[in-house]
Structures are given as structure tokens and as C-alpha cells.
Amino acid sequence: MRVLIVEDEARLARNIAKALRETTLYAVDIATDGEDGLHQGLSNSYDLIVLDLMLPKIDGLEILRGLRGEGRRVPVLILTARDTTQDIIRGLDAGSDDYLTKPFDMGEFLARCKALVRRTYDRPSPVVHVGELSIDTAGRIVTLRGQRIELRAMEYRLLEYLALRAGQVVSRTEILEHLYDFNAETFSNVVEVHISALRRKLEAGSPYALIRTVRGQGYVIGEGPA
Amino acid sequence: MKPVSIRLQLSLMMSLLTLIIIAVLSTAAYIEFKESLLRNIDTTLRAMAQGIRAELDEEDTGERRETELRAITGSDTPDRHGRYRVWVEGRDEDLFFSDPPDEPLMQQLLRLPPEEQPEVGSLSLFNVASGTRLGAFRVIWMRYRIGLEVMNILVARSSAHVYHEVGEFLRLLLVLGGSATLLAVLLVRTIVSWGLRPVATAGRRLEQITHRSLGDEAKVMGEVPAELRPFKSALERMLLRLNKTLQQQEQLTADVAHELRTPLAIMKSTLQALRMQPRKAAEYEEGVDDALLDVGRMEQLVGQLLTLARLDAADELPDPAEVRLDVLLKSLAEAFGDPAARQGATVTWTDGPARSVQGNETELRQLFSNLIDNALRHGPRTGRVRVTLDDGPGPQVTVCVHDEGGAIPPEKLPYVFDRLYRVDSSRSQTAGGTGLGLAIARRIVLRHHGTIAITSDPQAGTSVTVQLPRYERA
Structure with a gap:
């Protein structure tokens, strides 16, 4: 999952990014003014945008209208010091999905982020089942036939993304877009490397493949087009 | 009595x-x-x-x-x-x-x-x-x-x-006169009470005024007799002023809450992010430093709010005396010059003839340091801040603090002396400052019976001009 934080308080943005990277293992981009925020929001495919309202250059609500005007469905969480009911109503009416006022609790903020991402992928339950595999996205716990599987951060990110889109063919470009932030160093076969590592851990001793490769298109987990 | x-x-x-x-x-x-x-x-x-x-x-x-x-x-x-x-x-x-x-x-x-x-x-x-x-x-x-x-x-x-x-007659007169006087007193009391009814009614209406209904001046007293009309209109004007002050106060409180909430939010996020997993000592140190930064910011804000409150509380200048502005400005230019030089900026002061104003030296020092500090923060990083002292117009002296900073939009100029007003609507704190410096400056200038004005232009830069009455030897 990849998140854009539009926040002019650089240290606050850094703290949120740190918490998101460490806890939910999301990839995080930061924009410190409205102009940059709108540009990044339009040019990259994010799974969530955390938006401050009072921003230099372009106001937060303007960014929101710009995104919705361009037909972007990305969930937006407004994170602001404006806490009156009118502000909240205005924010939600402008097309945001959630509203949180500063100062906020980091745990609550993270939980809301996860909930918004679940809804985007139409997965109301925090536990995703794919065959004998179950992934608890809230606690980041992966179990296969009741057996807990330890995954590296990048492996978990990849599995979570594929599992949320179970049954669909996910292209290599999509994986790169949704799992790596703007500054991440990627090498040409990075996706293949992590896919094979996942397969080693999940398909050990199993007669059939959990993750299948659709030649020329990408990867699919679970039941799907052969 | x-x-x-x-x-x-x-x-x-x-x-x-x-x-x-x-x-x-x-x-x-x-x-x-x-x-x-x-x-x-x-x-x-x-x-x-x-x-x-x-x-x-x-x-x-x-x-x-x-x-x-x-x-x-x-x-x-x-x-x-x-x-x-x-x-x-x-x-x-x-x-x-x-x-x-x-x-x-x-x-x-x-x-x-x-x-x-x-x-x-x-x-x-x-x-x-x-x-x-x-x-x-x-x-x-x-x-x-x-x-x-x-x-x-x-x-x-x-x-x-x-x-x-004749004696009998006198006694009769005394009895009759006494009764008549008593009757007159009672009658007058009744008539006066009756005549004063509108006052009592007005009093009851006034009692129903709360800070919520203050703005609704039509409801304040209703119709009153002609004699009470001047009283009523004076009262309504007073309530209107009160209402305006109250609204400003409410706005200020909301703004202050917002200003405090932002550093609080950053500090809380810093500390919570730090607690999410075990970290190295260096990371904790960095987090503590971060939190201290926010504490400092809140401290500065609270301090300036207190300064303003103190300035608001008393209209009288404490210990007014002759203040040598040229000496004061020179020392300030030197004090700000060194730290400014480290980031590549300069503060210049041109020596001129001695000029004095009547005032409180501590407040005047605060006034001009706010202006210089503001100029340094809003001007370009390596820009030049120029402090000048001139005569006139009339029996005044003029101090000008000029920076090469970017233009403030003309529509925002009238508000820069308002409390917690920031030209950049994001209230971004990247430029530092609390948004109270210029408000404090204006308050001090007004206490010294002077004027303060600001001009801004992309080419010429931004100038804050303060005019104070020249010191008159008694």
C-alpha cells in the first residue's frame, strides 16, 4: 500500500510517515505544500491520501476537489487542527472519506488508515482468507493451515496487496506503483525476487501453486482466470 | 455614601x-x-x-x-x-x-x-x-x-x-397640616413608583441578556419612554461594543487554541511514534529534542500572549522617561547583527543625531526587536535589514525597519497587525514566529501615542514605519 501525506508541518509529516512505514508497512510519500500535494496525488496511484487543510499555495479542500474533479477514487483522510462541526461537515462534503482533528492519537490514526484501505479493496473484514492462507491485516499476522508464517516486511506488503486483490491479475507495474514510494530504489527484477521468496515460504510442501504467474500480464493469488 | x-x-x-x-x-x-x-x-x-x-x-x-x-x-x-x-x-x-x-x-x-x-x-x-x-x-x-x-x-x-x-384653631391646623403632608408623601410615592415602571421593566429585560443575545440589540430593552431613550441608546451602543469585543475575544481564543494545538499535535505524534517499538538511544534523543522544540514553541506563544495580556491590562505606561532612540536602535542592530551574520544576513544601522522619545525603554526595546526579528525572518535568508531613524513629520521621529522580503499582497496588509494573523493562510510555522510579534508592536506604539504602518512591494521590499512623538523637555 502506498500513502501520500500532504502536510506543511515537516516534522509532523515525518512522524506520521515513520509510524505508517513501521506499523502498517505502507510506502509513504510526503508533500509539504498544496501544489506539490495535488500534483503527486494526480500523477501517482495512492491507496490513501492524508490531507492537511491549511496548506501553502493550494488549500487542502481545493486539492480534494481537484482530485475528485479528475475522478480519483483514492480514499482521503483529512488531518487538521480545524475542529468545528462546520469544518468537519465541509471536509466530508468536499469528498473526503474521514476526518481527524489534531492533536490525534497515533494508534487511532493508524487504525483509521487501515480501515480506509480495507474499504478501498472492498474487504470489510480485517482478516483476508485465500485458500488455506489467512492474513490478519490489522495485526500483520499470516497463518497457513493454522501455522504462523514469518515474513519479511517487503514480502508481507506484497502478499497483502495480492491478497486484497485476490482473484485478479495484478501487473508488475501495479505492484511497483503501490508498494514503493517515490524515493525507493528499485531494481529490474525486484518483484520477481520477492514473489519467489513468498512462494518458497507459502508453497512449501503443497502440491499446488498459491501464487500463479499469468504470462505477459502479471500475478494472481487464489481462484482466478487461468 | x-x-x-x-x-x-x-x-x-x-x-x-x-x-x-x-x-x-x-x-x-x-x-x-x-x-x-x-x-x-x-x-x-x-x-x-x-x-x-x-x-x-x-x-x-x-x-x-x-x-x-x-x-x-x-x-x-x-x-x-x-x-x-x-x-x-x-x-x-x-x-x-x-x-x-x-x-x-x-x-x-x-x-x-x-x-x-x-x-x-x-x-x-x-x-x-x-x-x-x-x-x-x-x-x-x-x-x-x-x-x-x-x-x-x-x-x-x-x-x-x-x-x-385661636389656640384650638392652631391645634386643628397642625392636625390637618400633618395629615395633608403624610397624604402627599404617600401619594408621591405611589405616583413615582408608577412613573418609574419603565425603569423596572428595562431592568428585567437587561437581566435576561446573556452573552449569546448580546448581538441582538433590538431585543435588549424594547420600547421605552422618551426620557429613557438616551439611556437606552447609550446602553445599546455599549452592548454592541461589548459584543464586538467578545467576538474578537472568542476568535482570539479559537486562534490561540489552534496555535497551541499544532505544536501539541507534533509533539504527541513524535512521542507516540517513538513508543511504537523499541528504539536505539540515538533515536530517543532525537525524539526528545524534537519534543523540546515544540515545547519551546508553545512557551514562546504563551509568553507572547502574556505580554499582550499585560499590555492590554494597563493603559498607563510604566515609568515613562526620556529614551534615546538612536542608542537603543544601535544596540539592537548590534545584538541582532551577529546571529544574523551567521546565516548570511545583515542588519545595518546608520549613525545619526541624537533623538529621544518619551516612553518606557523596556517596551520600546521589545517593539523594535519584534520588528527587526520579523524583518529577518520574512526577508531573504541572506538579505539585508535596514534600520533608519529620521525626523518628522511635525513633532515626531520616524523609525523605519526595511527588509528585502517578498511582497505581502495588498489585500492582506491591513491585517498584518492583527493577533495571530499570518500572511500565509496555512499558518505554516516554517518562517517561525508566533503571529503575535506585530500585534505586540502595534500595542506598544499605540501606548506611546504613535502610529505604525507597513508597505510592501516586490521590488522595494517590505518596510514597517513607526512614528513616535519627539521628547519634549519639560
């Missing part, structure tokens, strides 16, 4: 007035009554004296004359007080007639020194006051000449009953 109520004041005034009127009327009635009673006696006495004289003029026998005289004086009447006393004598105390005989009053009068006795051929009235041994009397003394003989006719009547009746 506690002010006396209008009702009491009016009552007292009215009762005093009533009392004076009643007293004047009563005195007049009393005097008139007494005089008329005495006049009645006098008329009778005069007629009696005339009758006696006429009787004496007739040639009659002594016995018959006495009978006639007795008929005139009616001395047969048994009433002791109403009894007329008569004394008729000729020359050489030749007594003709006396009733009752040897009347001591008459003898006393006849013994009066000659100059006090009435002239021959005239008729005098004597009033014997009630204090004497004999009692109160009215006496008519007629002296006239028959041939060589001087006749004295004295007729008297006791006037004691007059004083008695």
Missing part, C-alpha cells in the same frame, strides 16, 4: 413643599382669625364708648344716667369673661361710673404716665397682653373735653377667650 432612591428623594421634596404651603396658609389663616376676633371686640368697645359719650352728653340725673349706662354695657350678664368693664371719670379723678367698681385694670391704665395716655379728643386702643397679672384685655380709652373738664371713658373686655379659640 449610598445614593438615596429617586422615590425617597421625590417624596421628601414633595412633602417639604406641601409642608411649606400648609405652613404659609395656616399662618395666614391663624393671623386672620385672631385679628378678626379682636377686631370684633374692638368694634363693640368703640361703639360702646361712643354710646357712653352720647349718654354723658345728655343732661340727666345721676341715677338715671347710671341705669342708662348699665343698659349700654349690659353688665347684668353673668358671664365673667364676656363682661364688659366700664370706667368713666371726669377731671380730677372725679369718678362718674364704674362697673365693676374699683376695676384694677382701669386704675392701672389711668396711672400711666401722661405721655402714654391718649391725647385729649382722641380714642386709643390698648392691648393688655395675656401675661399680666390681670389677664388679657382689649381696652378703648376715649378722652375728650366738655367745657373745661376732660372726660375719660374706658371700656374693656377680656380677650382671653380669643387666645383660647
Whole structure:
């Protein structure tokens, strides 16, 4: 999952990014003014945008209208010091999905982020089942036939993304877009490397493949087009 | 002293007035009554004296004359007080007639020194006051000449009953007057209470005003009589001002809350992010430093709010004295110059002639350091801040703090001296500062009876100009 934080308080943005990277293992981009925020929001495919309202250059609500005007469905969480009911109503009416006022609790903020991402992928339950595999996205716990599987951060990110889109063919470009932030160093076969590592851990001793490769298109987990 | 109520004041005034009127009327009635009673006696006495004289003029026998005289004086009447006393004598105390005989009053009068006795051929009235041994009397003394003989006719009547009746009348007047005064007081109290009803109504309406209904001035008092209208409009103007102040205060409170909330939010996020997993000592140190940064920011904000509150609380300047502005500005330019030089900026001050203003040095130092600090933060990082001191216009000195900073949009210029106003609507704290520096500056300038203005232009940069009245040696 990849998140854009539009926040002019650089240290606050850094703290949120740190918490998101460490806890939910999301990839995080930061924009410190409205102009940059709108540009990044339009040019990259994010799974969530955390938006401050009072921003230099372009106001937060303007960014929101710009995104919705361009037909972007990305969930937006407004994170602001404006806490009156009118502000909240205005924010939600402008097309945001959630509203949180500063100062906020980091745990609550993270939980809301996860909930918004679940809804985007139409997965109301925090536990995703794919065959004998179950992934608890809230606690980041992966179990296969009741057996807990330890995954590296990048492996978990990849599995979570594929599992949320179970049954669909996910292209290599999509994986790169949704799992790596703007500054991440990627090498040409990075996706293949992590896919094979996942397969080693999940398909050990199993007669059939959990993750299948659709030649020329990408990867699919679970039941799907052969 | 506690002010006396209008009702009491009016009552007292009215009762005093009533009392004076009643007293004047009563005195007049009393005097008139007494005089008329005495006049009645006098008329009778005069007629009696005339009758006696006429009787004496007739040639009659002594016995018959006495009978006639007795008929005139009616001395047969048994009433002791109403009894007329008569004394008729000729020359050489030749007594003709006396009733009752040897009347001591008459003898006393006849013994009066000659100059006090009435002239021959005239008729005098004597009033014997009630204090004497004999009692109160009215006496008519007629002296006239028959041939060589001087006749004295004295007729008297006791006037004691007059004083008695007059006394009764006085008591009646006192009772009536007292009752009338009391009635007037009660009446006035009632009338005044009735007249003051609108005041009471207005008072009740005022009680219903809360800070919520302050702005609704139409509801404040409703319709009032003409006399209360100036009071009402003054009150409404006051409530309007109060409402405006209250709204500004509410806005300020909201702004302050926002200003405090942002560093609080950052600090909280820093600390919570730090707690999410075990970290290395260096990371904790970094987090603590981060949190301290926010604490410092809040400290600065609270400090400046307190400064403003203190400036607002007292209109009087503490310890005003002559302040050498050139010395003050030079020292400030030097103090700011060193830290500014480290980031590549400069603060310049051109030495000029000595200039003084009347003011408080601590406040003036705060004023100009706010302006220089502001100029350094909003100008370019390596820009030049110029501080100048000039004369005029008029009996003023002008201080200008100029930076090469970017233009403030003209529509935002009028607001830069407002509390917590930031030109950048994001309230971004990247430029530092609390948004209170210029507000404090303006407050100090106003306390010194000066003016402060700002101009901004992309080419010329931004200038804040302060004009203060020049120091006048007393």
C-alpha cells in the first residue's frame, strides 16, 4: 500500500510517515505544500491520501476537489487542527472519506488508515482468507493451515496487496506503483525476487501453486482466470 | 455614601413643599382669625364708648344716667369673661361710673404716665397682653373735653377667650397640616413608583441578556419612554461594543487554541511514534529534542500572549522617561547583527543625531526587536535589514525597519497587525514566529501615542514605519 501525506508541518509529516512505514508497512510519500500535494496525488496511484487543510499555495479542500474533479477514487483522510462541526461537515462534503482533528492519537490514526484501505479493496473484514492462507491485516499476522508464517516486511506488503486483490491479475507495474514510494530504489527484477521468496515460504510442501504467474500480464493469488 | 432612591428623594421634596404651603396658609389663616376676633371686640368697645359719650352728653340725673349706662354695657350678664368693664371719670379723678367698681385694670391704665395716655379728643386702643397679672384685655380709652373738664371713658373686655379659640384653631391646623403632608408623601410615592415602571421593566429585560443575545440589540430593552431613550441608546451602543469585543475575544481564543494545538499535535505524534517499538538511544534523543522544540514553541506563544495580556491590562505606561532612540536602535542592530551574520544576513544601522522619545525603554526595546526579528525572518535568508531613524513629520521621529522580503499582497496588509494573523493562510510555522510579534508592536506604539504602518512591494521590499512623538523637555 502506498500513502501520500500532504502536510506543511515537516516534522509532523515525518512522524506520521515513520509510524505508517513501521506499523502498517505502507510506502509513504510526503508533500509539504498544496501544489506539490495535488500534483503527486494526480500523477501517482495512492491507496490513501492524508490531507492537511491549511496548506501553502493550494488549500487542502481545493486539492480534494481537484482530485475528485479528475475522478480519483483514492480514499482521503483529512488531518487538521480545524475542529468545528462546520469544518468537519465541509471536509466530508468536499469528498473526503474521514476526518481527524489534531492533536490525534497515533494508534487511532493508524487504525483509521487501515480501515480506509480495507474499504478501498472492498474487504470489510480485517482478516483476508485465500485458500488455506489467512492474513490478519490489522495485526500483520499470516497463518497457513493454522501455522504462523514469518515474513519479511517487503514480502508481507506484497502478499497483502495480492491478497486484497485476490482473484485478479495484478501487473508488475501495479505492484511497483503501490508498494514503493517515490524515493525507493528499485531494481529490474525486484518483484520477481520477492514473489519467489513468498512462494518458497507459502508453497512449501503443497502440491499446488498459491501464487500463479499469468504470462505477459502479471500475478494472481487464489481462484482466478487461468 | 449610598445614593438615596429617586422615590425617597421625590417624596421628601414633595412633602417639604406641601409642608411649606400648609405652613404659609395656616399662618395666614391663624393671623386672620385672631385679628378678626379682636377686631370684633374692638368694634363693640368703640361703639360702646361712643354710646357712653352720647349718654354723658345728655343732661340727666345721676341715677338715671347710671341705669342708662348699665343698659349700654349690659353688665347684668353673668358671664365673667364676656363682661364688659366700664370706667368713666371726669377731671380730677372725679369718678362718674364704674362697673365693676374699683376695676384694677382701669386704675392701672389711668396711672400711666401722661405721655402714654391718649391725647385729649382722641380714642386709643390698648392691648393688655395675656401675661399680666390681670389677664388679657382689649381696652378703648376715649378722652375728650366738655367745657373745661376732660372726660375719660374706658371700656374693656377680656380677650382671653380669643387666645383660647385661636389656640384650638392652631391645634386643628397642625392636625390637618400633618395629615395633608403624610397624604402627599404617600401619594408621591405611589405616583413615582408608577412613573418609574419603565425603569423596572428595562431592568428585567437587561437581566435576561446573556452573552449569546448580546448581538441582538433590538431585543435588549424594547420600547421605552422618551426620557429613557438616551439611556437606552447609550446602553445599546455599549452592548454592541461589548459584543464586538467578545467576538474578537472568542476568535482570539479559537486562534490561540489552534496555535497551541499544532505544536501539541507534533509533539504527541513524535512521542507516540517513538513508543511504537523499541528504539536505539540515538533515536530517543532525537525524539526528545524534537519534543523540546515544540515545547519551546508553545512557551514562546504563551509568553507572547502574556505580554499582550499585560499590555492590554494597563493603559498607563510604566515609568515613562526620556529614551534615546538612536542608542537603543544601535544596540539592537548590534545584538541582532551577529546571529544574523551567521546565516548570511545583515542588519545595518546608520549613525545619526541624537533623538529621544518619551516612553518606557523596556517596551520600546521589545517593539523594535519584534520588528527587526520579523524583518529577518520574512526577508531573504541572506538579505539585508535596514534600520533608519529620521525626523518628522511635525513633532515626531520616524523609525523605519526595511527588509528585502517578498511582497505581502495588498489585500492582506491591513491585517498584518492583527493577533495571530499570518500572511500565509496555512499558518505554516516554517518562517517561525508566533503571529503575535506585530500585534505586540502595534500595542506598544499605540501606548506611546504613535502610529505604525507597513508597505510592501516586490521590488522595494517590505518596510514597517513607526512614528513616535519627539521628547519634549519639560
